[in-house]
Amino acid sequence: MAKPLVLQLGDRELAFAMNKVDRSRLYGYKEVEALDDQGRRCELATLTADGRTVVGRGGTAFGQLSADGTWRDKGQLRPIDVDGKEIQSVPSSFGAPIKLFETATVDEYLNHNIRLVYQLSTECDRADLDLELARGTIFKFPYSYRGGLEADAGFLLQGDDGNTFFAVGNPTKVDFIGLRQMAMFEDEGELDESELLDFDMI
DSSP, X not given: OOOOEEEEETTEEXXXXXXXXXXXXHHOOOOOOOBOTTXXXXXXXXXXXXXXXXXXXTSOOOOEEOTTSOEEOXXXXXXXXXXXXXXXXXXXXXXXXXXXXXXXXXXXXXXXXXXXXXXXXXXXXXXXXXXXXXXXXXXXXXXXXXXXXXXXXXXXXXXXXXXEEEEEEEEOOOOOOOOOOOOOOOOOOOOOGGGSOOGGGO
16 A cells, blocks of 8 residues: 655644546557567567667666766765756655645746646644635645655645645746737838739639
8 A cells, every 4th residue: 555645734644645637547548559460569679789689678777987987886976066066855755644735826836837736635633724724725735656855746626526635846937039029011002903912823
């Protein structure tokens, strides 16, 4: 059984089961299988740069090398920012209860690209939380599944059907180009009818 997401509202802790909402569950899905002439399922393989060697599934992997070309284990690597300072990692959101105190507006929520949505369910008494969410409150908190370099934005909100949903996303990045300008046309006066296109000639 998956580890629950524990949310804390006031002094109460509520453990929620997370059920992912995705398109395949809503609309179904289909898969395309490639078969050989004997009806056996084909598997994807990679042709290397020499044009002769075929590498099957599981035959390739990522490796880390130092500037001088020596092998480095992942545990030896340290993330740094552009100034060379070490980046402090964020803990997993499942390691400790998440305190619900920061809220977000609807506009703030809509200014995020939501990439994951979960329906939350619990057997705990959640009357206080449901009452707060029914008012239209959207709770916001940092979320990281395994922990890592940075956390995503997590939003807790209630749908029109009364179900509780947890959305995960990142702020939308919009680059400002400039103010929209109206196209300007110069008045060249009245055109002579002889300058107009005669569609009978086409």
